Amino acid sequence: MSDDHENQYHYTPTLWIGILFLVLFSISGILHILEALYTRLWFLLPTVVLANIGEIIGWSGRVWSSQNVFANTPFLIQICSTIIAPTPLLAANFVILGEVIRRLGQKYSRLSAKAYTFVFLACDIIALIVQAAGGGVASSADTDGKDPSSGGHIMLGGIVFQLVAISVYMLLATEFVLRYLKDRPVRPALVAAVGPRTLDTRMRLMLFGLGLSTLAIFIRSIYRVVELADGWDGRVISTERYFDWLDGGMITLATFTVNIFHPGLLLGRGNRWFGKHIDASGTSSRSGTFAEDATVVEPKRDNGPGAKV
Template structure:
């Protein structure tokens, strides 16, 4: 995958079919191994030498985020949440580590292909963990206010997210396969990648809409007399709110990144947006790094123990969800049973005292 810059006319064979010109130019540049007068940096897909320092920084920070996520995830047994974030951070680390050798040789094809695949696909994995949090927040607060049964959220958003991943992977495979043989395949692959990212933005938008509806309902319900003491305590808990704010900021960062990626990929390989390194650093690099750092630094195992308890094992997870739902749906019934038991106990004590006071 290279940028189709104008090539010297003397290098083009005579009587060349104009329809094959793109393939000829692509094949010519794809054969470049290093920067030369005939293989300039400007003819690469990126059009620049990636900044060495910032890419080392990104690789190190993503690596630290992966290690931190694994530490708290293993310690608190939040397996699913931990696994997807750690995998996403590891992919990002591999992607930015692959950009390091591109600084010395922008024509390093293996490094370029590794970084483009890893950096495009990694945020999709991180999104899965963000989607999982909604189920547990609803179960812990009030599942009856959720637009959809909380247990169904993973079955809705995770398959959609995986679909985004598959569409982008297919696009990457088409683009890589057509680099030497057929430049039209590269264009088709680019369209598939854009379609996958657009689908991801739609899914993220739908998820944000569901969260907004639930949060609006909760903010109204929590002020009523129906709200239990436990729910009020969790709603006002600073640690829980820190976790929610961290996940919200992570969601916002990845959404911004995906919108940027649509604009970047829409113009095809080597367009002016793709060749602008500052915008890539800010809108791609930091918009994914910040979510990874936040999700690693504010783990549910420390800030949202209800979620950690459900994720620590199948039995615990199902039982906790059932208890939460029952506690929200039947607060008055439970209280009535306690009051009845207390009244019965008191009546027994009174009858016993009467018997002692009036012996036969």
């Protein structure tokens, strides 16, 4: 993997597949920009929009490689970009779940909404830095005609760290939803139990979309761990259909899921997020603390037929 006379893919990337993913990520990215502007959820711009831009760059590299499979530059562009690009998308999911926790009741979560978002965003940033550093080391080594495996190992470490963070995130999110539905707060003294709770349709759709998007990224991360652990000349990295389905396909599913189950359309526009509310004068204000933020929406409890509201 040291010169322009070696096929670093061990196959020739299929041109039409590369173009297909370029079109899909372009469509999703444009939709995300329009949705972010309409709903005024500005955090979506440096997260899901940035992720789509990264995927567009990565798949452009694969299209380039389909025309010149022996060139180093497009190979390095695609492998670094497609490894790093989903990280901002995952960050958006962390922010969205923090808002869901804030609205449904932080007493059911082991962390406050702000702490939850802060902790997992920090993990995401660390993973991004490690993966980017690994990509830089691999690219530099390959340019100098050296073995890029050390850079690959660094990228692998970043993805493993990210995979662990996703796993913890999914476990805590599942526990939160179950505690909410069963009305079993983490801190029972804060509230009296009054029976099971229900979710409205919009919140159910938001949780479904959030779960599907996160699951797709999780599957993709497992694939990437196996791919890099198998080595630059391994069977996994040398099989195009694995990459197309388990990387491109999963991230396409994840980003379009956020398009369809959009947080701004299901949870409200930006002036209703992050503890904000609109007072009688139309002024936005903010409430809550790091330890225990105020809940924006407190859904009604379902106490059975005939219960007074």
